[in-house]
Amino acid sequence: MIRLSLLLAISLPLLADDEKLPDLLRLTNGELEGHFGGLDANGVLRWEREDGIAPMEFKTDKVRQIVLQGGHPVDPGKDAAHLELVNGDRLPAHIISLDDERFTLDTPMAGELLLDRDSVLSAAPNPFGGRLIYAGPFAEDGWTSYQPSQDFPEPVDAPDDEGEETKAEKNEKAPVESKASWKHRGSKWYFTGGRDALRSSLGMPDQAILRFSLEWRNRPPIAIAFHADFEPPVYPPPAEGEEPSAEELKTLQEQRDNRRRNSQHLADYFGNAYVLTLRSSYAQLQQCGFDDKGEPFINQIRSSSTNIRFDDTGTADFEIRCNRKSGEIALFVNNEFAMQWETESEFGNEENSDTGYGAPGDGVGFQMLGSDTPVRISDIIVAEWNGMPDSARSLQSDELDIVLLTNGTDRFSGKVSSIKDGKLTLAGRYAPLDIPLDEIAEIHFARNGLKKLEESRERLARVHFQPIGRLSGVAGVTTTKEMILDSRLLQKVKLDLTSAVVIDFQSGSSFLNYWDEEL
Numbered sequence: 318m319i320r321l322s323l324l325l326a327i328s329l330p331l332l333a334d335d336e337k338l339p340d341l342l343r344l345t346n347g348e349l350e351g352h353f354g355g356l357d358a359n360g361v362l363r364w365e366r367e368d369g370i371a372p373m374e375f376k377t378d379k380v381r382q383i384v385l386q387g388g389h390p391v392d393p394g395k396d397a398a399h400l401e402l403v404n405g406d407r408l409p410a411h412i413i414s415l416d417d418e419r420f421t422l423d424t425p426m427a428g429e430l431l432l433d434r435d436s437v438l439s440a441a442p443n444p445f446g447g448r449l450i451y452a453g454p455f456a457e458d459g460w461t462s463y464q465p466s467q468d469f470p471e472p473v474d475a476p477d478d479e480g481e482e483t484k485a486e487k488n489e490k491a492p493v494e495s496k497a498s499w500k501h502r503g504s505k506w507y508f509t510g511g512r513d514a515l516r517s518s519l520g521m522p523d524q525a526i527l528r529f530s531l532e533w534r535n536r537p538p539i540a541i542a543f544h545a546d547f548e549p550p551v552y553p554p555p556a557e558g559e560e561p562s563a564e565e566l567k568t569l570q571e572q573r574d575n576r577r578r579n580s581q582h583l584a585d586y587f588g589n590a591y592v593l594t595l596r597s598s599y600a601q602l603q604q605c606g607f608d609d610k611g612e613p614f615i616n617q618i619r620s621s622s623t624n625i626r627f628d629d630t631g632t633a634d635f636e637i638r639c640n641r642k643s644g645e646i647a648l649f650v651n652n653e654f655a656m657q658w659e660t661e662s663e664f665g666n667e668e669n670s671d672t673g674y675g676a677p678g679d680g681v682g683f684q685m686l687g688s689d690t691p692v693r694i695s696d697i698i699v700a701e702w703n704g705m706p707d708s709a710r711s712l713q714s715d716e717l718d719i720v721l722l723t724n725g726t727d728r729f730s731g732k733v734s735s736i737k738d739g740k741l742t743l744a745g746r747y748a749p750l751d752i753p754l755d756e757i758a759e760i761h762f763a764r765n766g767l768k769k770l771e772e773s774r775e776r777l778a779r780v781h782f783q784p785i786g787r788l789s790g791v792a793g794v795t796t797t798k799e800m801i802l803d804s805r806l807l808q809k810v811k812l813d814l815t816s817a818v819v820i821d822f823q824s825g826s827s828f829l830n831y832w833d834e835e836l
Contacts, residue, residue, distance in 0.1 A: 339367060341384040343503065344375070345823075353383050356795040377792070378776070382503050383820045388456030390783050392815040396425070397449040397785050401438045402806055403768050408432075409786040409816075412440060412754065415736035426782060426813045435768040436806045440760040443723050444785075445526060445700040451519045452698050452784035455504050455818040462497040462513040465577045465585045498685070504696075504781055504819050510689035514540075514586040516547060516682040519699045523641040527681060528698040532632040536597040537690035539683065540583065543637055545590030546678025549577075550611035573611070584613035586684060591618075591646065591676045593637060594686065599623040600648060602658050604675045616675075618646075618658045625655055638702050641674045698785075703758065718743070719761045720752060733760060773805065779821040780812060788812065792820075 342349045342364055354363030354372055362380060364373045400408045400422070410422040413429070420432045454460060498511030506515055521527065527543050552573070555561060561569065577585050582605070583592050589606035602618040627633065636649040644660040660674045683694060703725035713719075717730040720743060729752070731745040741757060743750045778792035780800065793801035793809070800812045800820075 338387040338389055340386065342375075343381040343384070345379055345381060349373075353385065353797060355797055356792055356800075358794050360792070377778075377822045380822045382822060384503050385814065385817055385819065388454075388458075388504070388818050390455075390816045390818050397444050397452070398442050399444070399785050400432075400440045402436055403438050404770055404789065404806060405787075406789055406804075406806070407785055407787050408807075409782055412442060412736050415733065415741075417734075426786075426816060427807075427810045430807060430810065432807060433768065434762075435766055437762060438767060439762065442754045442757050442760075444758060445703065448522075448701045449784060450522070450699045450701070453504070454501060454506060454695070454697055455781075455783055457501045459519070460499075460501070460506070460515060460517045462499045463516050463586065464498075464511075464513045465580050499683075503821075506683075506694045508685055508690075508692040508694075512581065512684075514542075514682050514684035515694075516542075516545070516587070516680060518547070518678070518680040521639075521679040521681065521699055522701050524702040524704065525639055526698065526700045526702045527637040527639070528635070528696070528700075529694055530632065530634050530696040532693040532695075533627075533690065534630050534692075535688075535690045536627050537688040537692055538594065538596045538686040539692065540686055541593045541595070541635075541637070542583070542587040542590040542680070542682035542684075543593070543639060544641065544674075544676035544678050545587040545680040545682055546676070547680050547682075548588040548678075550584075550607040550613070552611035553609060580613070582613040583615060583684075587680070587682050589676055589678060590680070590682070591639070593648065595625070595627070595635075597627055598625065600625045600656060602646065604660070606675065618660060620656050620658045622656050625650065634696070640702065640704070641676070644674045705758075713761055714763055715765045716763050718763050720757055721759045721761075722752070722756055723758045725758070733762070768806075770805065776822070778802070780814070780817050781819040781821070782816045783818050786816075792822075 337352070339350045340353045342351065342353070342362075349364060349366070351367050352365040354365045356362050356377070360377050362375045362377055364375060366373065396409070396411075398409065398411050400410055400412075400420070402408060408422070408424065409426065410424045410430070413421040413423055415421070415434065417434065419434055420437065422430045422432060424430055498508060498513030499515045500507045500509055508515075521544055525544070527541075529541075531539070533539075550573075583590075583603070584605040584607055587605060590604075592603050592605055594601045594603065600623055602620065604616045604618060606614060608614050634651050636652075637646065638649070639646045645657070646660065647657040648655045681697075681699065685692060703723060705721070705725035714730065718733045719728060719730050720733070720741065721728045729743055729745060729750060731743045731750075733741060734744045734749070735742045736754065739754050741752045741754060741760070743752065775791055777789045779787055779789045780802065781787050788802060788804060788807075788810075790802040790804035790807075790810075793803060795801065795814075798814055800814055801809060802812050803809050
């Protein structure tokens with residue numbers, strides 16, 4: 318079973334029974350803080366204001382989404398086990414049993430459920446084969462919008478008359494403020510222009526997976542930093558006998574501060590890190606950091622192929638797999654392998670000099686490179702990597718079910734005939750095989766046996782759960798704690814909303830259906 322890390326537990330704490338954070342109602346023309354009061358049978362949403370004004374009512378066609386408890390669920394989920402359904406939903410669940418017709422599932426938000434077998438694209442009893450460390454961003458916690466100039470307030474004029482405030486005092490009272498380049502809304506980060514990098518120390522382990530979804534316009538160039546330490550440069554002390562005077566030392570420090578204040582160097586944004594740069598037709602991996610003199614450097618990591626193609630407007634899922642111990646870094650796009658790098662020993666640090674892996678940190682960062690084109694980042698996941706070299710798409714077959722074990726290398730194909738009492742029975746080519754569910758990372762079902770769904774014309778609500786989960790359907794009568802959801806695959810189910818973080822009412826297949834122009 319996946320073990321949630323302390324980082325996730327700290328970033329999404331349990332709330333006391335009497336503690337209630339405000340909800341956020343995002344309308345098509347603005348936002349309101351308050352408390353979600355439920356939906357009636359006619360689809361009218363009730364919203365309770367914190368200022369004591371009488372509750373307000375809205376038709377859901379005017380509502381984009383509701384962010385519950387500021388993105389901090391009342392009872393955060395503690396497990397990442399889930400099923401991926403043919404309509405794109407991810408159902409948090411443990412498998413009780415499976416036969417030729419249906420699954421019996423134990424779900425945290427709806428109790429025991431029955432689900433047709435042909436509705437399930439894949440099941441992940443133990444996804445990633447290791448710890449799930451971060452899943453979000455459901456809240457801003459731990460993320461910062463950063464540029465080096467924030468560390469160096471602009472100087473103000475020195476006083477002309479005796480008795481006026483000193484320059485230092487004025488600087489302290491009037492720090493420089495700038496518009497943040499990144500804004501958090503719902504469960505996504507929005508880039509609104511500028512030079513800021515979006516950063517967070519997410520606890521990336523030595524063998525790590527970084528996964529995220531990117532939505533863009535006009536193919537903007539973006540830098541993705543990983544295993545970043547966000548550390549500033551360290552300057553060497555002067556050699557013995559060459560100590561500068563106080564005036565020379567002051568001048569030297571001003572020169573160093575001025576360089577960093579106006580810097581656009583990746584090292585000044587991310588410290589020691591690997592940075593993957595995605596442009597319209599190619600991808601490039603670089604190592605950035607500071608040398609022993611405190612000067613920034615960039616080394617390009619060579620790859621046999623750098624070609625990659627993105628549409629002018631679109632969306633894609635990216636996955637970076639990196640292994641600090643072996644020096645291996647690989648990129649996957651939309652579940653398909655794209656390219657791979659081997660880090661070079663001459664660029665390594667002392668700790669990993671044998672592999673040449675020169676990024677000692679655990680942080681993640683994003684930065685747009687000279688572009689103000691709107692971008693959205695969502696579905697960020699950091700997890701331990703079990704070393705599995707294959708893409709998810711390579712595990713799909715038209716005729717066979719494929720079972721991948723948690724060790725990341727062993728897999729078996731055949732027909733999953735049953736799951737019962739914590740064991741999966743696979744009818745293989747030569748003999749049946751029993752495998753404990755605790756040792757299974759993923760099960761991918763034969764595509765030819767899956768249900769085909771026509772696109773729904775109904776207005777669907779999508780409920781997002783922490784840490785992983787999304788269910789869609791027509792929203793029925795809803796209270797502050799429960800929702801009746803009419804799902805095409807699960808029929809009518811009563812959902813417990815205590816682990817829900819976002820309810821979307823306008824999230825069609827294209828993000829252009831509603832881009833937040835007012836941000």
